[in-house]
């Protein structure tokens with residue numbers, strides 16, 4: 001009798017243990033370890049390498065497009081669209097200072113206010129290639145279109161080497177759509193309606209790239225934040 005009771009008790013313990021481990025089997029990675037991984041991704045140079053690899057493909061594609069345009073003697077007004085943060089300028093220092101916390105608005109505001117976000121070198125190389133080939137340059141950013149943010153952004157772009165471009169489009173302060181892609185798509189449509197042919201659109205969020213009005217899109221890595 002005792003051994004039967006013992007058996008039932010043992011089985012209950014095993015079942016309870018299985019249930020418990022099922023409950024906790026998907027425990028997320030520890031936050032500090034995640035932050036260390038993010039720091040290491042940047043400090044090891046892997047982040048920059050991953051950016052370089054994507055931009056290299058974009059540059060190769062742009063070269064192909066230019067060669068084809070010259071062959072066809074086309075007079076089409078070709079254009080490139082760049083996002084700004086984590087595409088041509090890096091907010092890493094601000095994110096690191098906020099210990100990878102804070103809201104996206106806080107990160108953006110801090111980066112814009114400080115006006116010293118460093119350039120992302122590969123993006124500058126793509127920009128220079130486009131300029132050299134007379135491809136028109138547009139920036140479409142989620143930064144707000146207040147006069148102060150605009151002034152700070154222009155100043156930072158200039159300091160980073162982006163001194164010539166055809167347009168800088170900034171998101172309205174009262175924008176309340178669920179995704180940035182609605183605004184960004186509308187801006188690309190506007191550029192297209194003005195007679196430009198957008199051959200390439202590059203950004204670090206899928207919301208920079210969805211919605212069409214570009215022949216090719218290039219997604220840069222960004223494990224630091226997400227913009228729907």
Ligand SMILES: [Mg+2]
Nearest residue numbers: 083085086204
């Ligand atoms: Mg961005």
